[in-house]
Amino acid sequence: MTVVDQTPSEPTDARGRVAELHSLREQARRGPSDRATETQHAKGKLTARERIALLLDEGSFKEVEQLRRHRATGFGLEAKKPYTDGVITGWGTVEGRTVFVYAHDFRIFGGALGEAHATKIHKIMDMAIAAGAPLVSLNDGAGARIQEGVSALAGYGGIFQRNTKASGVIPQISVMLGPCAGGAAYSPALTDFVFMVRDTSQMFITGPDVVRAVTGEEITQNGLGGADVHASVSGVAAFAYDDEQSCLEDVRFLLSLLPSNNRETAPREETGDPTDRRTEALINLVPANPNQSYDIRKVVEEIADDGEYFEIQPGWAQNVVVALARFDGHVTGIVANQPSSMAGVLDIHASEKAARFVQFCDAFSIPLVTLVDVPGFLPGVDQEHNGIIRHGAKLLYAYCNATVPRIQLILRKAYGGAYIVMDSRSIGADVSLAWPSNEIAVMGAEGAANVIFRREIAAAEDPDLERAQKIKEYQTELMHPYYAAERGLVDDVIDPADTRSALIGALAMLRSKYADMPSRKHGNPPV
Template identity: 35%
Template sequence: MTESRRDPDAAANSAAWAETLADLHRRRERSHSMGGADRLAAHRASGKLDARARIQRLLDPDTFRELGTLVGGEVAADGIVVGSGEVNGAPIMVGAEDFTTVAGTIGSGSNSKRYRIAELALRNKIPLVMLLEGAGFRPGKHGGRSPTDLLAQARCSGLVPTVSAVLGPSAGHGALVAPVCDFRIMSRHGAIFTAGPPVVKESTGEDISKEELGGPDVAVPSGVIHNVVDDDAAALDDIRRYLSYFPSSAWSYPSARSTNAAAAPRSTPELLDIVPRDNRRVYDMRAVLDVVFDDPDWFEVQPGFGRGIVCALAHLGGHPVAVVANQPQVMAGSIDSDAADKAAHFIMVADAFHLPIIFLADNPGMLPGSRSERDGVLLSGARMFTAQTTATTLKLHLTLRKAYGFGSMVMSLLGFDDQVATFGYPGATMGAMSAGALSRAAKADTELSEKLHDAELQASFNSAKNLGFDELIDPRETRTALLSALQRGLYTRQAPAQPVLRTAILP
């Protein structure tokens, strides 16, 4: 700057700026101190990270940019730390409730911050992650027509990936954030409920602990929470893993990993040892996934709920895929209400973000019986059927040993279902019901029963004669067949990705 342009009062200006910036620094320091040293120490002593440490653990180093730091004034950040950062090199929006500050409750300022980051996630077409540990709305701070954060978050659904982690007690309005998200994870310190124990005691007289009310042993069987891990660090690491399979939004396709030896075609002779030829013998479908996909480090969603179906994120030839697989270890692979509901949600999330879905079928049908009917298995099955038949993403199907009745349809063994490929193993059985069940229903004699059994054994070949499968494959060809079909199907991506337009109403 030339001497003529220099402000003659530069020294005075510098002093004035120094005073103003010192005030800004003091205000920021007040916000960064959260609930104070004593509360932070007590929080950490319980085995949990504080809100700011959680954000730092989640994000790539030195990428966090906070917004709304000064909201709340003397109430540090108004009980929630929010901003943007990067996960695996891609931007996200993130919010972390601060339980050390007024129990992470929601005031008018923090409600605005929550709304703002959800709004920005959708506007910028990037994921939204919410780290929850709070007691809901602050007494006396909810009213009027200020927009609720849930409105903005709901608008994100199916357009940008949304993830929540319950890392401590989460109650009331704040707890509603989790079930609105695509993926929900909880630490062993977490609990989630409509209202906490004091309110329950006052309202119903029930004396109950946080853990009994909404801890992992309640939240997982109810389906509210998908995955449970030991601590904050594990939950945050799993969020990073989960997001690695997804594009930033429904306006882009998932990115393939750099190809390496693990991504190459290869024979899978191990499957001859894993998958029994006898349809009545059990095996672990997870062992099949270990062999077929690029590596055994795939990510299972909701492993403790609806265990008759395995829902997983994996890589095939470096490409992210969603896997829906029957689990013969559980009820012989029968599909109950919980499994169907889990799969329906998983399919819709995968479809929304253009992940190819690979169906691995080995089931005797929907779970029969009075208890199953009371649980609404038909309704849940219809929900899964609708989700998968309206899915517009790439779909691949393989029947390993059996797929009967409606259980085959929900697993995409269905003509004119827009599959990229349908495969079966030789000897796979299918039909309205098994030969044994049909014999009992028809009160068949020995001769007829044997004929029905022989026909069942020939079912895969008879189906193949009429192109019921594109091809019957040797189990040793499984990975190569699926990979080749996937690579062919990916050529449909000759136009920019667009959000899925949903017209079906889920049953």
């Protein structure tokens, strides 16, 4: 790629200086060449400025350091000093609220990061933190600029340090719109949400060539680190899209659901959905038979304002659903077991997915509603050897550490440690509700009867009949719908048709909740 050195001429008067300024700005806006733009479009990719225009409100973008150029010499760089140095930085608005953004310009040095490039990103990140506004990165870069050596690597270190400093302070969103390899991939991993576009975006630490050389495995770039891989296998990406337009549209929608920073609450939106609307459909939607599956998303649709919700990581760890929705216009986080996937059992990935979402909601003062229908943790050698104890503890830690309003609703079964982990009253839920179909116990009735009454069953003339009787006895004594309520572990057993109004009432009561935590530098969660 040829980048022309645009050295300004010497102006003769004030009017000439102004004219020159406008000329330089226009050069910076156009980019290196029309041919470079055509090449970008031919790959199915928009330019950095086109992407910013889609993300921000029309005409709201204010650019920072548009005329910045690198100072590196050697390896031909002194003859290639384009304005912007391959990254567009600035701020604008999304639905009227300030958002900071930086976008790699792949047309310039392949979007590779050098010292000046990194310094621009550092500045806009510092501005976002100081202003208390979300930061969106539009990533399309070839990694560190090799010609600048360690200076480029240090630039990435500065980005990582600021990602960490901003964590839990302002929302950070990474939008992957091109390649992201090596150490560069760690910045998106440190942010709150990662969006990817199929076919054009990839993320990996070592590319296919290195993998082939080291392991002998043959794989393509998309097969190694494409959007669908990270959205459904690794869990690195929260969302995958077919095109940049729909991707950026959803980035805007997500921003509309989030507070600007950790000192504010998410914006309330009047939906017009009555707070006392009855949810009669829930009575038939959730089968009475605890072994029969159903889609928990249908429950969320019934209880949320206008049936709308925004699911996070829908393709990964599908046995748990995490989403943002509104109740009486207020944004609320939802964590729910998914009976239609692995019977809603908790495993390593589901625990990690839910834990990170709980932590995010707590960091940004978003209340939590937990819908429980869980048969327990997934048994198996693979789960145990890969650390289900440690990973399950992540979810436990996240809930115990959360100070936002927390409401638990038990729909059907809630067995063993999984019941405790799913925000039970015993670990700090502010309100615990249950439907009359709830079954809270150490384990299912059949397993419990086989353990407790194994001698009686073995000695009986008809073991099958004896087993059936003991199962019934256990269900009657310890698993009836009001057992937990009688002991204060459930605050109320409610009619499913009253679910929406009960949740909204509890959330309203908890809106002024204050939690006094012990003084400490930080906890030591299981990571």
